[in-house]
Amino acid sequence: MVRRPWWVxxxxxxxxxxxxxxxxxxxxxxxxxxxxxxxxWPETPGQRGLLEVARSEAATIVEHAGYAVxxxxxxxxxxxxxxxxxxxxxxxxxxxxxxLGYGLAPALAGAADHLGFAAEANDASANFRSGLPAVxxxxxxxxxxxxxxxxxxxxxxxxxxxxxxxxxxxxxxxxSEALRQELDAASRQLDTLLAAESPAYxxxxxxxxxxxxxxxxxxxxxxxxxQGSGYGSYR
Numbered sequence: 001m002v003r004r005p006w007w008v009x010x011x012x013x014x015x016x017x018x019x020x021x022x023x024x025x026x027x028x029x030x031x032x033x034x035x036x037x038x039x040x041w042p043e044t045p046g047q048r049g050l051l052e053v054a055r056s057e058a059a060t061i062v063e064h065a066g067y068a069v070x071x072x073x074x075x076x077x078x079x080x081x082x083x084x085x086x087x088x089x090x091x092x093x094x095x096x097x098x099x100l101g102y103g104l105a106p107a108l109a110g111a112a113d114h115l116g117f118a119a120e121a122n123d124a125s126a127n128f129r130s131g132l133p134a135v136x137x138x139x140x141x142x143x144x145x146x147x148x149x150x151x152x153x154x155x156x157x158x159x160x161x162x163x164x165x166x167x168x169x170x171x172x173x174x175x176s177e178a179l180r181q182e183l184d185a186a187s188r189q190l191d192t193l194l195a196a197e198s199p200a201y202x203x204x205x206x207x208x209x210x211x212x213x214x215x216x217x218x219x220x221x222x223x224x225x226x227q228g229s230g231y232g233s234y235r
Contacts, residue, residue, distance in 0.1 A: 027204050029220045030128050031197075032212050033118035035204035037111040038190070042210050044107070045100045050114065051187060053100060054107035058180040060088040060099045061149065065173035072166045079165070082153045085172060089150050105146045108183075112139040115190070121220065131193040138186040145179045 027035075038049045045053070064084040071077035087097025090105045118124060119132035149172055156168035194201045213223045 028123040030118040030121040030124040033114040035209050036114040039203050040209050050107050050111040057088045057104035061085050061176045065176045068169040069173050079157045082157050085153050108143050112136050135190050
């Protein structure tokens with residue numbers, strides 16, 4: 001008797017009084033979690049991948065931190081763009097702004113969590129088990145850096161001293177640029193891991209990406225048709 005891997009399901013259908021069974025190969029749980037980071041997540045704008053959202057929000061932060069520094073002679077302009085920085089960091093802190101409306105901080109947390117889930121999944125490859133923790137370790141400090149940017153931006157917006165506001169704005173600009181560069185490096189590191197996967201990693205269909213639930217045991221399983229079940233918010 002040939003034993004099928006756990007991810008190969010038998011689907012049986014009845015037609016004209018006869019039954020037929022076909023094998024359907026499901027993506028691995030590890031690949032689905034990576035898909036949440038790089039392909040799609042149900043809560044993000046446009047259901048983009050969490051890492052893609054993080055990179056987009058980081059670019060907005062760098063751009064508007066630069067605008068804040070450039071407006072150094074006008075405190076109102078500086079504070080306006082620092083507000084845009086806060087919006088891109090976390091819209092819960094500043095509702096209006098040019099960001100995606102999701103926030104760098106929750107996107108980073110979500111991406112790191114799901115890459116961690118992928119590394120710990122029972123069906124994770126040796127490549128993922130050895131390589132993904134390093135990517136997660138690269139992302140976690142960026143979460144702390146995002147909180148530093150929040151503190152600097154809020155303190156600057158609350159200050160009446162133009163010199164202090166400008167100094168803090170420059171600090172935000174420098175730190176945000178460093179964060180973006182490190183985030184880009186983490187993304188390249190992940191791309192290298194994906195290219196080395198065997199069997200090959202391929203983009204996961206949404207019915208699998210959004211049909212994954214966490215069991216009371218802490219494991220994961222598919223439950224198609226229950227989009228969002230078992231997921232927590234990263235806000």
